[in-house]
Amino acid sequence: MAVDRSRPPSPGPDPQFHFPQIARHTLRNGLKVRTVEHPGVPVVTAAMQLDGGLGADPPGREGLASMTADMVDEGTGSLSAIDVSDALARLGAEYDVEVGADITMFTLTTLTRFAGRGAALLSDMLTVPSMRASDFERIRQLRLDRLRQLKDLPPAVAERAFLRLLYASHPYGHLAIGSDASLRELTLDEVVRFHKATFVPRRATLVMVGALPHADLLAIAGDAFERWNGEDSTSDAPPAAADVAPSAASGGRLALVPREGAAQSELRIGHLSARRDTPDYAPLLVMNAILGGQFISRINLKLREEKAFTYGVRTGFDWRRGLGPFSVQTSVHTAATAESIADTLQEISALRGDRPATPQEMSLAQASLTRGYPRNFETTQQVARSVSQLALFDLPDSYFAEFVPKVNAVTVGEVTRVARTYLDPSRAIALVVGDRKATEESLDALGLGELHVLPPTG
Amino acid sequence: MSTAIELPHAKRTLANGLDVVVHEDRRVPIVAVNLWYHVGSKNERTGRTGFAHLFEHLMFEGSEHHNGSFFKPLQEAGALLNGSTNADRTNYWEVVPTSALELALWMESDRMGYLLPALTRERFETQRDVVLNERRQNYENRPYGMALMALSEALFPPHHPYHWLTIGAVDDLRAMEFEDVRAFFRTYYHPANASLALAGDIDAGEAFALADKYFGEIPSGDKPRPVEADASVPREVRIVLEDRVELPRVYMAWHSPAMFADGDAEADLFADLLANGKTSRLYRTLVYDKRIAVDVSAYQHSRELSSFFLLAATAAPGQSLTDITALVDERIQHLADEGPVDEEMERGLAQAEAHFMYRLQTVGGFGGKSDQLNAYNVLRGNPDFFAGDLERYRSATRESVRDAARTYLAFDRRVLLSIVPRGQAALALPGSEPVTVS
Numbered sequence: 001m002a003v004d005r006s007r008p009p010s011p012g013p014d015p016q017f018h019f020p021q022i023a024r025h026t027l028r029n030g031l032k033v034r035t036v037e038h039p040g041v042p043v044v045t046a047a048m049q050l051d052g053g054l055g056a057d058p059p060g061r062e063g064l065a066s067m068t069a070d071m072v073d074e075g076t077g078s079l080s081a082i083d084v085s086d087a088l089a090r091l092g093a094e095y096d097v098e099v100g101a102d103i104t105m106f107t108l109t110t111l112t113r114f115a116g117r118g119a120a121l122l123s124d125m126l127t128v129p130s131m132r133a134s135d136f137e138r139i140r141q142l143r144l145d146r147l148r149q150l151k152d153l154p155p156a157v158a159e160r161a162f163l164r165l166l167y168a169s170h171p172y173g174h175l176a177i178g179s180d181a182s183l184r185e186l187t188l189d190e191v192v193r194f195h196k197a198t199f200v201p202r203r204a205t206l207v208m209v210g211a212l213p214h215a216d217l218l219a220i221a222g223d224a225f226e227r228w229n230g231e232d233s234t235s236d237a238p239p240a241a242a243d244v245a246p247s248a249a250s251g252g253r254l255a256l257v258p259r260e261g262a263a264q265s266e267l268r269i270g271h272l273s274a275r276r277d278t279p280d281y282a283p284l285l286v287m288n289a290i291l292g293g294q295f296i297s298r299i300n301l302k303l304r305e306e307k308a309f310t311y312g313v314r315t316g317f318d319w320r321r322g323l324g325p326f327s328v329q330t331s332v333h334t335a336a337t338a339e340s341i342a343d344t345l346q347e348i349s350a351l352r353g354d355r356p357a358t359p360q361e362m363s364l365a366q367a368s369l370t371r372g373y374p375r376n377f378e379t380t381q382q383v384a385r386s387v388s389q390l391a392l393f394d395l396p397d398s399y400f401a402e403f404v405p406k407v408n409a410v411t412v413g414e415v416t417r418v419a420r421t422y423l424d425p426s427r428a429i430a431l432v433v434g435d436r437k438a439t440e441e442s443l444d445a446l447g448l449g450e451l452h453v454l455p456p457t458g
Numbered sequence: 459m460s461t462a463i464e465l466p467h468a469k470r471t472l473a474n475g476l477d478v479v480v481h482e483d484r485r486v487p488i489v490a491v492n493l494w495y496h497v498g499s500k501n502e503r504t505g506r507t508g509f510a511h512l513f514e515h516l517m518f519e520g521s522e523h524h525n526g527s528f529f530k531p532l533q534e535a536g537a538l539l540n541g542s543t544n545a546d547r548t549n550y551w552e553v554v555p556t557s558a559l560e561l562a563l564w565m566e567s568d569r570m571g572y573l574l575p576a577l578t579r580e581r582f583e584t585q586r587d588v589v590l591n592e593r594r595q596n597y598e599n600r601p602y603g604m605a606l607m608a609l610s611e612a613l614f615p616p617h618h619p620y621h622w623l624t625i626g627a628v629d630d631l632r633a634m635e636f637e638d639v640r641a642f643f644r645t646y647y648h649p650a651n652a653s654l655a656l657a658g659d660i661d662a663g664e665a666f667a668l669a670d671k672y673f674g675e676i677p678s679g680d681k682p683r684p685v686e687a688d689a690s691v692p693r694e695v696r697i698v699l700e701d702r703v704e705l706p707r708v709y710m711a712w713h714s715p716a717m718f719a720d721g722d723a724e725a726d727l728f729a730d731l732l733a734n735g736k737t738s739r740l741y742r743t744l745v746y747d748k749r750i751a752v753d754v755s756a757y758q759h760s761r762e763l764s765s766f767f768l769l770a771a772t773a774a775p776g777q778s779l780t781d782i783t784a785l786v787d788e789r790i791q792h793l794a795d796e797g798p799v800d801e802e803m804e805r806g807l808a809q810a811e812a813h814f815m816y817r818l819q820t821v822g823g824f825g826g827k828s829d830q831l832n833a834y835n836v837l838r839g840n841p842d843f844f845a846g847d848l849e850r851y852r853s854a855t856r857e858s859v860r861d862a863a864r865t866y867l868a869f870d871r872r873v874l875l876s877i878v879p880r881g882q883a884a885l886a887l888p889g890s891e892p893v894t895v896s
Contacts, residue, residue: 003672005523005572008565011535011558015487015659040485041818082746085736089805092812111812138749145752145774148704152601263598264591295529305527308587311595331595333587364534371536371555375488379819 017374019400020383022390023214027226031201034387035217036209038380044115044210044217045380046122047107049388052198053100054176055241055322059169061186063143063178066099068194070139072106073097075130084125091118099176101320102242103392104198109381112211119208119224126199127228136188147180151456154266154331157257158433161454162268165251165429166325171241197237200230205391209380242322246272253429254448257456258436265337265434269344270327273422276319276393282406283414284317284422289365290357290415291315291347292328296364298347299328307343309336321393326423334435338442341432345425352419357412370404463814465844467831468662472670474678475650479831479841480665481657483821489658490822491562492551493570494832496653497646499626500545500619500685500763508589508626509634511543513642515585517550521565522572528565535561542824543624546762547836549829553822556659563672570652571676573643579636586631593625601703602877605770607895608699609711612873613766614689620763628896648679653835657821657828687763689713691871697893698876698886705752706885707772708779709875710786714767714866717760718838723850724862725758725767728793730809731802731859732756733769739789740771748785750777762837767866779876779887790867797860810851814844 025033057064073088073095074081088095094109106126110118150156160175167173178186206225208217274284285293292299292315303309313330332340351357357365376382377400390399430448432439443451467481499510518528518541532539535558541550552562597603607623614621654673656665690713715721733740733756744751754771771782798806820826835841876886883892 003564003567003675005564005568008524008531008568009560011555011561013557014536015556017487040483041815043815043819082737082742086801086805089735089737090808092808092810094812094816109816111815138746141749141774142745142752145705148775149601149752149772152702152704154599263594266599294533296527296533304588305584308584308591311588311592331591331599333591333594364530367536368533371558372488372538372553373536374486374555375538375553375822378486378488378821 011371014371020377020387022387022397023218024397025218027201027222029201029226029228031225031228032205032391033218033221034205034207034391035214035221036207036383036387037212037214037217038209038383039211042112042211043109043380044112044118044208044212045107045109045384046115046119046221047105047207047384047388048122048126049103049105049205049207049391050198051103051203052238053103054174055101055171056198056238057171057174057178058238060182061190062174062182063176064186064190064194065104066176066178067139067143067183067186068191069097069099069104069106071131071136071191071195072125072129074135074139075132076124076128077130081135087121091121093118101172101324102240105388107381107384115210115212116220116223119220123224123228127230129195131188131192131195133188136191140183140186143177144180144183147177147183154259154262154264154433157456158266158268158431161255161257161433162327162429162431165255165431166270166272167246168251170246171244172246172320172322193236196230201225201228203237205388207384207387207391209384209387240321242320244322246323252449252452253427254443254446254450255429255431255452255454256436256439256443257431257433257454259434260436262334262434264331265334265432265439266331267337267340268327268329268431269341269428270325271424271428272323273326274317275323276321280418280422283410283418285369285407286362286365286410287351287357287415287418288315288317289369290361291351294368298351299344302343302347303330303332303340307336309333309340334438337432337434337439338446341430342446345428348423348425348428352416352423356416359412362412362415366408366410369407373404463811463818463845463848465818465827465830467841469835469841470666472649472674474674474676475681476669476673477653477835478666478669479653479655479835480660480662481655481821481827481831482661483657483827484659487556487659488553488821489556489559489656489660490551490553490826490828491559491566492549492655492657492822492826492828492832493566494653494836495548495647496651496836497548497682498544498546499622499624501646501682502619502622504616505630506634506638507622507630508624509638509642510548511624511626512586512589512631512634513639514541514543514548515589516577516582516639517541517569517573519581519585520576521569522575523568524565525576528569531561532565537562538823540824545620545624549832551822551829559660560668563668567672567676570647570649570673573647574640577639582636582639586634589625590628590631593628597625602701602707604699604701604895605709605875605877608697608893609709609768609873609875611893611895612695612697612875613691613711613713618687618689619685620689620761644679645682649673649676650678650681653832655828655831655835657826657831685763689764691873694870695873696887696890697873698878698883698890699893699895700880700883701877703877703879705772705775706779706876706878707770708783708887709877710769711873711875712767712866712868712871714758714765716764717762721862721866722758722760722765724854724859725765725866727806727851727854727859728798728863729756729758729767730806731798732789732793739793740786743785743789744771744782750774750785751782779885783874783887787869790863794860794864794867797856797863800856803854803856803859807851810848814848
């Protein structure tokens, strides 16, 4: 049978998918536990999410949350740092730590038959870490060395400087790793106190996902964590960064971190924009997909496929409990630096006014966000992460099932409205990490005001 | 305790020579489409390096019956998609909702059968510039980004197809002619040089029928002749490269057994016991105890014609690459003399078994089940190797790992590359020859 090549076949109706059922439990010590049955491959993921991320770092102690998280696998009870590493390896475990803006998350994945041993080990690591001075000094030095290396990595330089420009002294305004100065100031005593104040059952949610019944997953969680008795003294708890209102950015709109002879310019363009709890979340996702959130999007088509300025460009919201940025991220050929910024700002303006989203763009964006949604629920890690996000942003268990209809209900009018409300090219900050001599003149001509040259450390 | 770990599948070869491999997994209503062409930068020639990868870019720019971006209809169907090129092969994949499987097959078969009518000089030149951007972003503008280039040039002689990296040389990319695209496509992009894997919400009967429907009409071509090349490093070669970095790093590279050959799994195992995790021998010595390095890594880069084993350590501030190298050598000598201890073998096996199981969790994308089946099918000629692959690790012994280390990690047959901060060549290992790469 010959294939009809007159046009590509249209997809049929979306297949039915049943999102994971989440069972909620609370242990006697107040630890919230979520269990999800995920049959198929005999693997279990345990994800412990604790309130307190980089936003909980006190001023001058940037890096504290991250340093504390790093000390978790540096020994517990009679086990040294080496022993912990050995114990994890013997389980074939995958252990991962992520320090976000609002939370810190520890994830451990093992074969199902090792899930109990894995959870017990994770519990020991999290609740009674050794916090030895020698380990603390070694970890601190490694982090200082890492910071030194990051000075040569343009994306890292850009992230650091851009956060500073966006947030100034707000607790979100730094990288999790902190700075050279703040790391040197940190003491082990501060780490111990931070651990005591934030690693407590009532600030935590444990998500267990695997090829076991709810009852078994809960039993593993209970056996491992029911004896955890972190004190719940709110007086020591760090203030929530999400509650702090950022002050208006005051560093100008155009900044450059010099990198002489750089082969490309690393760019960040954007401003603070939205909180994750905004009622406009779905329209913002659609708007972003049209503007630059996917391959077929206005800014990527312009800068990559039309002008060949870059290998790729993406826009996105960095969702946080508090106010987070909307930003454009790319690396462009040095000669195309200023033009890339101008084109980007122009595309943002156009979506707000003279070139609103077309029906074709709407359906492309909505379909790409919704039709592939079930593929985010394939692995235990993916499910654990998604369910942890519900806890992070205080979303209902029905969230997954409601996502698709909510996105599909977004209208062109709403996309234009949120583009006007949440994006504002006139206050967007453009940051360049690149060759100053080669770009300065054309950057000046952009009309974004004075070029602020920042020190190389950002 | 061992578990049965399997990746069940069915295979059929269409009349035009296209291999079709199917794996059923109904957990999520998605199907992974994964297409390998057995062509990579190893099929290029001197003076035209980077062509296979540039060609991969062109595959996303449209074909005769869909003369526009490959992404658009698939993105609209909720697909995730990508492609990649390495020395040995080029792969393309989509993960689609089951309802969009035929769309993905239509699109893939259209660019396999009917690419050239849609290719224009303008698209070719745009993508050449995009690739030059990719090269600047991922190699030239990245600390230590030129290391693999320098190492490949030292490990492999100029005529050897692993002498250059897949990204290619700037001058070569600039020198490419639009006309070269045609011959390359005809030689390598046809059913007899490809393998299609479908994994997910589909059964074998349906999958074979759909594959035949969309790909069956595409004419076959001649299977390209296998590339053959030999390389060896008959002595210790010391080279130095200056880069925009803060801390010096030493790389050590050895030729090692080709992918799936005897000793390949052992090299993987000794990479882990040397440098994977705090408990590994080199991390423990260099980073944990002596603190003369800030990181250490080791990896068996398994490839079709021959592999290389790569070890790297970055000096802590003020520490010397000479001291680091002496300690690494001492630890390697110990491994070659004594072999691993039982605990290390147990740990290695536990990790291998767990990681093979983790690999069964995704149907598509890089490293998903469809990609694995194609790797076995294309590089071994048979997709039925998942259990056999794991068996290579299960059957390794202290003696076999020791012997592999003894054979392959010889001090007098390796390349030592020092990467040092600009203007500080004195920080390199003594006797290092300056090299330039661009």
